[in-house]
Amino acid sequence: xxxxxxxxxxxxxxxxxxxxxxxxxxxxxxxxxxxxxxxxxxxxxxxxxxxxxxxxxxxxxxxxxxxxxxxxxxxxxxxxxxxxxxxxxxxxxxxxxxxxxxxxxxxxxxxxxxxxxxxxxxxxxxxxxx
Numbered sequence: 001x002x003x004x005x006x007x008x009x010x011x012x013x014x015x016x017x018x019x020x021x022x023x024x025x026x027x028x029x030x031x032x033x034x035x036x037x038x039x040x041x042x043x044x045x046x047x048x049x050x051x052x053x054x055x056x057x058x059x060x061x062x063x064x065x066x067x068x069x070x071x072x073x074x075x076x077x078x079x080x081x082x083x084x085x086x087x088x089x090x091x092x093x094x095x096x097x098x099x100x101x102x103x104x105x106x107x108x109x110x111x112x113x114x115x116x117x118x119x120x121x122x123x124x125x126x127x128x129x130x
Contacts, residue, residue, distance in 0.1 A: 061095025
């Protein structure tokens with residue numbers, strides 16, 4: 001059963017209004033982040049790259065400078081170390097690959113959303129990795 005032209009027009013108009021609302025919401029959030037300095041700030045944030053070698057990540061292996069790799073993405077979890085419900089378990093793999101430990105049964109599904117707040121880049125491919 002086909003919708004009549006007026007019903008189609010109403011549905012199309014509603015879809016356009018919804019998309020316009022989403023666009024305004026995204027733009028307002030971007031402006032807010034720019035005014036607030038982009039959200040959370042970390043040491044050295046201004047000179048961050050989007051790709052890091054494993055050697056670069058390895059330098060960040062302390063409680064007060066903690067980076068980890070999960071599924072070839074790099075996360076700066078320094079500000080989360082003290083809050084981690086598992087205590088010092090988060091420190092077992094700082095400066096290295098924490099993929100296996102991260103995907104363990106101890107983590108609830110919401111951790112997959114939380115971790116993205118700490119994403120700073122990806123692992124750079126090197127000739128040795130290829």
